Amino acid sequence: MSQEVADVFLRIHQKDNVAVALQDLKAGTQIFLDGLSITTADIKAKHKFTLMPLQAGDEIIMYGVLVGKATEPIALGGLITVNNIVHASADFKLGERKSNWQRPDVSQFSGRTFKGYHRSDGSVGTANHWLVIPLVFCENRNIDVLKEALTGKLGYKKADSYQSEVEQLVDLYQAGKTTEDILNADLKDSQNSPVNKRMFKNVDGIKFLNHTMGCGGTKADAETLCGLLAGYITHANVAGATVLSLGCQHAQVSILQQEIAKRSPSFDKPLFILEQQKLGTESNLLQEALKQTFAGLIEANKIERRPAPLSKLCxxxxxxxxxxxxxxxxxxxxxxxxxxxxxxxxxxxxxxxxxxxxxxxxxxxxxxxxxxxxxxxxxxxxxxxxxxxxxxxxxxxxxxxxxxxxxxxxxxxxxxxxxxxxxxxxxxxxxxxxxxxxxxxxxxxxxxxxxxxxxxxxxxxxxxxxxxxxxxxxxxxxxxxxxxxxxxxxxxxxxxxxxxxxxxxxxxxxxxxxxxxxxxxxxxxxxxxxxxxxxxxxxxxxxxxxxxxxxxx
Structure with a gap:
């Protein structure tokens, strides 16, 4: 990318007929480019102004490509707005391969590593999480119950960072303060820190992925959702997962399993899948989910960070x-x-x-x-x-x-x-x-x-x-x-x-x-x-x- 820089404006590419204001330009500001004197309109920083007079239908070029067309005459140095230009882009077709590029100098990063979690498929995670996922939105409430039960005791729940502020407001109200006093109160910030010390030091978090899909849409929607969830389950940052299924939804367990196999043919992470309609009561479902998830966390905690080359970053x-x-x-x-x-x-x-x-x-x-x-x-x-x-x-x-x-x-x-x-x-x-x-x-x-x-x-x-x-x-x-x-x-x-x-x-x-x-x-x-x-x-x-x-x- 070629560009011409001034203290107050930037022409990004030699072909551009507009420039970006780097700071507010008052109407009448005089700038110079290629020997041309340009007197600008009132231009706010980040906005664009013309480097040549434009007529209706003229192309607006920025970054060296077509980005719009003028809908009315715009004077030299004039501001371009939604009122005087419209979106336009160039047609495209299959062209010649231009895959040669100038590699940057990476010598200062030679031999550098990061400390990650190595998986059996050769990928390396930058984190080590356990997932708890609903296959269908019907299970969202049960996911929330598991979240409340697991995160606090295991040290993953952060204190309600604004409970203390609410308590301060209650104290002001009970002290007889007026509405105006409350609106002008200077509340002290509370800290967003964990409630308890983390039990599993090598498990960075237990993550709960609520969503609104899984049934009621098309079969393609369900298959796509299963593909996305499989991507998270097989992700390098994930140690294992607990999946809750109702049983009758479009997003069937079999589809999820197929999508997992597609992404990881030798998948070997702990994966616990529980169907509510098979287990019966909510208590049966949640107690089984708690036991299996806790067992999975014990295994996940055995994985430790080890050096990995930067080529393992995605x-x-x-x-x-x-x-x-x-x-x-x-x-x-x-x-x-x-x-x-x-x-x-x-x-x-x-x-x-x-x-x-x-x-x-x-x-x-x-x-x-x-x-x-x-x-x-x-x-x-x-x-x-x-x-x-x-x-x-x-x-x-x-x-x-x-x-x-x-x-x-x-x-x-x-x-x-x-x-x-x-x-x-x-x-x-x-x-x-x-x-x-x-x-x-x-x-x-x-x-x-x-x-x-x-x-x-x-x-x-x-x-x-x-x-x-x-x-x-x-x-x-x-x-x-x-x-x-x-x-x-x-x-x-x-x-x-x-x-x-x-x-x-x-x-x-x-x-x-x-x-x-x-x-x-x-x-x-x-x-x-x-x-x-x-x-x-x-x-x-x-x-x-x-x-x-x-x-x-």
Whole structure:
């Protein structure tokens, strides 16, 4: 990616006819580019302005690709908005293979390892969790009962971090304080610490994956859910699982077992499956589940962390609550991290297909062979077609928050989002919820919806997720640590309880993309080794939402 940088604006690619404001520009601000003097309109930081006069129908080029078309004349230096441009993206077709790439220097990471949990199938986990899963939503209540029974006594339940605040409010009320006094009260923070000491030191957590699926939908929905759950059960971060089934639902135990075998033919983890309609009373079901789960935890606790090469890392690349800086700070930094890992024979997965709209040609050209390229293009075409048949389309992807902070078309958002995938060849294209089996850069068909996509990446095998955000989101995952990276320093300082790493230093000119990427990779190694807990994990942000195959952008 070529780019031209000034103190106040950035032209990302030589072909671009718009630039990004790096700070607020007042109307009448004079800037210079290629010997041309440009007087800007009032432009807020993160938003884009024209580098040439545009007429209705003219193309908007950013990141070197088509991202929109003008709907009315826009003066030189004018602000582009949802009122004067519309989404547009270039057509794509099968092209020449462009799989040659410049590998980054990885010498400083040569010989580096992380401390992980080695599984019999050769994978290595960055955590060691026990799962308790319902095959159907009918079992959610029983899952909740097991959670309440197990987590507190075994040291996995954190204290209610706001109970103390409620007690303070009660004390104020009982002391006769007014409503105004209560609203202005300065409450003391409570600590979100475990209730008891953890009994099983080598088991990082018991995770409970409630969901709303398993019956009442199509057979395909049930099969897909079983595939996702099988991905979690066979995941490197999981030691074993307890599964509750009602018995009569579409998501049958036999389907789950088939999906497990598909992903792990020699599956040998402890797996306890209990059917309520066979066991009879709730007491019989729950007591058996408690005994078997406790026995499984004893076995899981025998596994200890051991050194593993960085090639055993499988990194999920994700973004959510994106802003106008995402594509020029945090996302390119993740792209460099992606290239570093691929160069060291690791695996990375880029998902969110609605946010790859407009960059299909580049990505398909990077596919290692025509079969992989065709699969990617077919998935993109069919996904968008299904959305359009439901009265939407990829063009509707940007959220109000995206638009407010400068991502005003899906193609603008996509061109920046795709930077997370770096520059390496695409080795495989997967359809949800398939498992990652190839080293290198994988593309996984998922929605752009943050939690659905993160849930899917982990189900496919990601043992660490890197999640960029410009607006702030608390998203986490039950079994895989989600590292949150801010695109700007303001967010990092405003929401330090959910952000792990600040990439805003790139915007400020304090660090290069490479420097930030190397800092991120060092942090990944610490997290993967169990030496650092992410902010999402500290908050207990165990988000799990299966994608009900249909239109979700």
């Amino acid at each position: 990194i999920g690349l994700e973004c959510g609550g994106s802003d106008g800086f995402s594509g020029i700070s945090a996302n390119p930094a993740l792209g460099y991290v992606s290239d570093l890992l691929v160069a060291m024979d690791g695996s990375v997965v880029l998902s969110e297909f609605p946010e790859l709209c407009g960059v299909e040609q580049e990505l398909s050209n990077r596919c290692v062979n025509e079969g992989v390229a065709n699969r990617f293009m077919d998935l993109m075409i069919n996904y968008n077609k299904a959305a359009e048949q439901s009265g939407s389309g990829f063009y509707a992807n940007p959220s109000p928050g995206n638009i407010r902070d400068g991502l005003i078309t899906d193609a603008i958002k996509s061109a920046g989002a795709a930077k997370k995938g770096g520059t390496s060849p695409v080795t495989a294209v997967l359809d949800y919820p398939e498992k990652i089996t190839e080293k290198g850069l994988n593309l996984l068909c998922t929605p752009g919806s943050d939690v659905e996509s993160t849930t899917a990446e982990v189900g496919s095998g990601a043992n660490i997720v890197l999640f960029t955000t410009g607006l702030g989101t608390p998203t986490g995952n039950p079994i895989t640590q989600v590292i949150k990276l801010s695109t700007n320093t303001t967010l990092f300082e405003r929401m330090p309880d959910i952000i792990d790493i600040n990439c805003g230093t790139i915007i400020e000119g304090k660090e290069t993309i490479r420097q930030v990427a190397e800092r991120i990779l060092n942090f990944i190694i610490d997290v993967a080794s169990g030496e650092v807990e992410t902010k999402a994990a500290k908050l207990g942000q165990d988000d799990f939402i299966p994608w009900k195959r249909g239109v979700s952008l």
